Amino acid sequence: MSLPDAHTGHDVVVVGNGSLGSSLAVELALRGASVALVGPAKRPYAASTAAGAMLGCFGEVTTSLLAHPYGQAKFDLDLKAKDVWPGWLETLADGTGDGSDLITAKGTTVLLNTVGTGPIDTENYTAIQQALDKHGEAYESVDPADVGWLDPDPNSRPLRAMHIPGEHAVDSGRLLHRLDATARRLGVSFLDHRAVSVVRDGDRARGVILDDGTVVRGSTVVLAGGVGSQELVDSVDRLGDCIPRLVAGYGVSAVVTTQDGTQPDAVIRTPNRAFACGLHVVPRGTARVYIGATNIINPRPLADPVMRDLLFLLECSHRQIRRDLWSSSVVGVQVGNRPVSLDGFPLLGETPLSGLWMMTGTYRDGLFLSPLLAREFAARLHGETPELDLDLFVPERRPLQGASREETIRTTVEHMLATGYEHHWNIPTDWQELLGPDLETIYRDWAGRIDPDFTPPPELLASSRLHPGMTEWIRSYYDSCRSRFGAPTPPVVRVGDEVRRATERLSQARVWTPGPDALALAAHALELSPEAAETLDLDAEIAPEEATRLRALVDRRADRVPLEYLTGRATLFGLALEVGQGVFVPRVHSEAMVTDALARTAPGALHAVDLCTGSGAIALAVGALRPGSTVTGVDLSDTALDYAVRNAAKLSGRVDSRVAFIAGDITGPGLLASMDGSVDLVTANPPYVPDSLRIPPEWAVHQPAEAIYSGWDGLDLIRSVARVSARLLTEGGVLAVEHYDAVTDEVLAILTAAGFEAVISHRDHDGFQRYVTALRGPRG
Numbered sequence: 001m002s003l004p005d006a007h008t009g010h011d012v013v014v015v016g017n018g019s020l021g022s023s024l025a026v027e028l029a030l031r032g033a034s035v036a037l038v039g040p041a042k043r044p045y046a047a048s049t050a051a052g053a054m055l056g057c058f059g060e061v062t063t064s065l066l067a068h069p070y071g072q073a074k075f076d077l078d079l080k081a082k083d084v085w086p087g088w089l090e091t092l093a094d095g096t097g098d099g100s101d102l103i104t105a106k107g108t109t110v111l112l113n114t115v116g117t118g119p120i121d122t123e124n125y126t127a128i129q130q131a132l133d134k135h136g137e138a139y140e141s142v143d144p145a146d147v148g149w150l151d152p153d154p155n156s157r158p159l160r161a162m163h164i165p166g167e168h169a170v171d172s173g174r175l176l177h178r179l180d181a182t183a184r185r186l187g188v189s190f191l192d193h194r195a196v197s198v199v200r201d202g203d204r205a206r207g208v209i210l211d212d213g214t215v216v217r218g219s220t221v222v223l224a225g226g227v228g229s230q231e232l233v234d235s236v237d238r239l240g241d242c243i244p245r246l247v248a249g250y251g252v253s254a255v256v257t258t259q260d261g262t263q264p265d266a267v268i269r270t271p272n273r274a275f276a277c278g279l280h281v282v283p284r285g286t287a288r289v290y291i292g293a294t295n296i297i298n299p300r301p302l303a304d305p306v307m308r309d310l311l312f313l314l315e316c317s318h319r320q321i322r323r324d325l326w327s328s329s330v331v332g333v334q335v336g337n338r339p340v341s342l343d344g345f346p347l348l349g350e351t352p353l354s355g356l357w358m359m360t361g362t363y364r365d366g367l368f369l370s371p372l373l374a375r376e377f378a379a380r381l382h383g384e385t386p387e388l389d390l391d392l393f394v395p396e397r398r399p400l401q402g403a404s405r406e407e408t409i410r411t412t413v414e415h416m417l418a419t420g421y422e423h424h425w426n427i428p429t430d431w432q433e434l435l436g437p438d439l440e441t442i443y444r445d446w447a448g449r450i451d452p453d454f455t456p457p458p459e460l461l462a463s464s465r466l467h468p469g470m471t472e473w474i475r476s477y478y479d480s481c482r483s484r485f486g487a488p489t490p491p492v493v494r495v496g497d498e499v500r501r502a503t504e505r506l507s508q509a510r511v512w513t514p515g516p517d518a519l520a521l522a523a524h525a526l527e528l529s530p531e532a533a534e535t536l537d538l539d540a541e542i543a544p545e546e547a548t549r550l551r552a553l554v555d556r557r558a559d560r561v562p563l564e565y566l567t568g569r570a571t572l573f574g575l576a577l578e579v580g581q582g583v584f585v586p587r588v589h590s591e592a593m594v595t596d597a598l599a600r601t602a603p604g605a606l607h608a609v610d611l612c613t614g615s616g617a618i619a620l621a622v623g624a625l626r627p628g629s630t631v632t633g634v635d636l637s638d639t640a641l642d643y644a645v646r647n648a649a650k651l652s653g654r655v656d657s658r659v660a661f662i663a664g665d666i667t668g669p670g671l672l673a674s675m676d677g678s679v680d681l682v683t684a685n686p687p688y689v690p691d692s693l694r695i696p697p698e699w700a701v702h703q704p705a706e707a708i709y710s711g712w713d714g715l716d717l718i719r720s721v722a723r724v725s726a727r728l729l730t731e732g733g734v735l736a737v738e739h740y741d742a743v744t745d746e747v748l749a750i751l752t753a754a755g756f757e758a759v760i761s762h763r764d765h766d767g768f769q770r771y772v773t774a775l776r777g778p779r780g
Contacts, residue, residue: 024224054108104169221357274419316422338362420435575651731779
């Protein structure tokens, strides 16, 4: 081996005897290197001993993993690792077989059940399918009822399922035992101690010091000890300033014997959810299954299970997978501590201290990646040409920001809420819609308090609020990186990013049409025509001032300010109408009423009156559709009339009729008395909402009350419309009036009593009884 050997000792000292360190020791020994493997034989705190050891990458896919290049690079490593395992197991079998005896599960079945949430479980399930399709991996969608061994509580029933035949599992305990046996057979020196510091000689690492004071010398030191690697990084002054610190992803797992002596053939699992790895049940031999689900970020490793997490784990397993696990015997409880870096990505490569390498920070993928990374590191240490591109994950680096701050905050909130749903929380349902926006505010503030530029990944953003020490580690790392590498380049913000954010914000606020509204506001903020909303270039960059303007508009829309007030525009029959505070917003279903009403009048120009005209929308529409007509719009609101007059002036080129607007109260006597008996058409969209009816805030809060409410039954103004129209209309003249759908019969009776004939109720485009047309009967 072409390694320098300036000191007597080993070629390589590998610190950490979990799956990564042990695999590296074997690979190095296979190449003839002298290797010392350092770590307590009982492997306290190790992630490998508590692992479910699922040999799969597709089941771990999430929307966030594949949404940025860093996550994609990590997934690419997983794809390569998948193909290494068959040969690796055969190597460890040492000629006694192909190593398949370590495999305990044939394939993986992924469930989408009723426990999770749409933004996490459903979207992650879809992301898994898309990744399988993209990479040509075999899978089959199956009926959950046909999944063997599955028998969940009906309240946790699966909705969908897919089986991935190529994703197996091994027994992690037996795997570690076989790694030990192989390493011993190859002459690896086992040191049953904990390494506490790095020995350095100038600018190079030369070994480690054990907890008993023994110095173990080596030409190269590889830190593969998971979270415990941090202690050795800290032992070298200033080495870790720009290496993202390692914290623990603590998890608890259990092995149980089944009541009926059965076990599944395959892994049964859910998608990753609620900051964790998804619930998974893995067969571990006859009548035994492994259960895992938890992941909690902690500043330091834990040795013992927390009661909360053990209870949660066991509760999930028997409710979501198989009910009779409730009667099973718990024969083992394991605690593992996954190594999680402060930016959430692996630490793979040489540190600034020559001869000191790191192979850790792999989070949930350490065991799965172990043969691939062991082969790669052994090749590199042996001077061979690297096969993998690990440059992104070099230990000393600026923080890898896989998502924007807003995306991170949104994901944090989604996973916090998902934790509650997975615990089957019992809270008033109206609280749920309040918690999301409140948590978003909390985490946005917290992210700003941590750092103005960098944002930790969601699980660390959430956990750091509970652990002040972790917060200081994060701040220190960010400050050091800013000094070393400079402030991060502001991410390119695209129109689509802001539209997605707006849609989510409006959905939280329960706006009826969040997607179309977000697009309309984006077009307005970009100073584009309203028609451009349907063809926005979502990949285009949005300027900071445009994004700020859009977010301000979205905030107001989330307060349920009408969209038309924010854009200053409404449309009826293609006529662009100016609207704003103090005037009723015309609605598209008035088009059906106007169309029906005009169809009942004689062709050609006509004499028309529009009562309660508001912005003048209906009056101007009648004038535009019947050129040469004389139309009078009436309203008692000065503000509304101002808008109507402005709209008439702006649309003079589109409306070839004489349209005038006057102030008037339709409840008073003598309104338009000079027109009595001469009008061909009366239209009206009067206030018709009963005073006690609860309606959306777009109307109840923001539009003028006098344009909305009309007495205890909503009919006060309808009665006035009937009286005035009966006086104004010529015999056979047409009345068209909008009304509240629940009082259709009452409206029909009012118009009939006022002398109208052919009184007919009509439905709007939503299918509600919305307007009535009638003909003025003979005058008595």
